[in-house]
Amino acid sequence: DAGVIQSPRHEVTEMGQEVTLRCKPISGHDYLFWYRQTMMRGLELLIYFNNNVPIDDSGMPEDRFSAKMPNASFSTLKIQPSEPRDSAVYFCASSTGTLLGNTIYFGEGSWLTVV
């Protein structure tokens, strides 16, 4: 079975440009998470969806960040305009729910560098 698929794998962009990160969760998983990982702040939860509906976006840094999940098999995380401090690895992950301790499956990450 295919795991969580993220694209692009690497992106280098100039400050001020729009960045769109994409994610395809594992089929049948009704929870989708976006995380950001940096050396300074570790792995931060940005937002998560349940059945395509955003449940908690309190981790989204500011209005420049937005996330959508138009259907069960696709989600995007958009940064507009991008800034150098947004440079990080962005992970998408999916699960069948965590209250019962179910596994969260991570993609390989999108490595973003904003210059």
Place this chain on the structure above:
Amino acid sequence: TQLLEQSPQFLSIQEGENLTVYCNSSSVFSSLQWYRQEPGEGPVLLVTVVTGGEVKKLKRLTFQFGDARKDSSLHITAAQPGDTGLYLCAGAGLYNNDMRFGAGTRLTVKP
């Protein structure tokens, strides 16, 4: 501010040594998980603990969940170079489905 505090942040040991890493919080979790992450990859689940006081063993790894479900430890016996990686603990909220991670312990095992 991390909801989950992991210690130590970095650990470098020789092959064959034992080690323990810790994950502490002031919050109660419905479950706690440990993940291992290797460079260039996403975290991969090692174990889930659900019951306070629970102990789980995975070969040379022993995981314990605190009685109050606020903390956990990971003990590795006779560490090997293949154990090198970033070890992350993650707690699931009592009433929601989010999963918050600690900053991790970066372990290096030298041959």
